[in-house]
Amino acid sequence: MDVIFDLEKESADWASELNKDLQSSFPEFFAEHPHIGTSEWWASLSPDISKGKITHVGPVVEDGQLYDIVAIEPLDDDLNGAYPGSMGQPEYSVAREDFWLSDSVLDGKLVQIESVTLLPTGELDEHSIYIETKVSVW
Incomplete structure (x- = not known):
């Protein structure tokens, strides 16, 4: 298994602008949640x-x-859904940039994406923030 992306846990520099934006737009978010990228944030995650x-x-x-x-x-936990007549989720695509340009990303390979969705308003809406934390290919 090749890990093509693993969000940096030792430094929250990647999250500083995101924290600033949330603080100015949704200050109440931090009353219930730790600042993004901090050790407290990582400990609270259920990706x-x-x-x-x-x-x-x-x-x-x-x-x-x-x-x-x-x-x-998309495939379920048992990797079902890739056969005719299966009832899987619809196919989706991502732009081929950044870590998706890895030589490991090939047709037929399996991928696992760990992510978290932040809900600054408390609901899934246009303000929701999707963060990929780890991506592996095998």
Whole structure:
């Protein structure tokens, strides 16, 4: 298994701008939650873990525009869903940039994404913040 992304736990520098934005827009968020990236924040996390199969890596044309993507078919914990007639989630894609440019990202490989979604308003809405904390490919 290749870890292609692992969010830095030793330093909260990556989260400083995010914390500033939340403090100015949603100061009440920090009354119930630790500042993002701190050791308290990491200790409080219960990350979501999603697994999938990479079904396409590279260019795709959509609405006359050329995009470089990684398409992922979501799979359940037992990696079910990749067979005809299965009732899996719809395929989704991510822009092929940053760590998604790794040589490990290939068609047919499995991927595991650990993430957390922050809800500054208390609800899943346009202010929600999605943070990938670790991505592995095998």
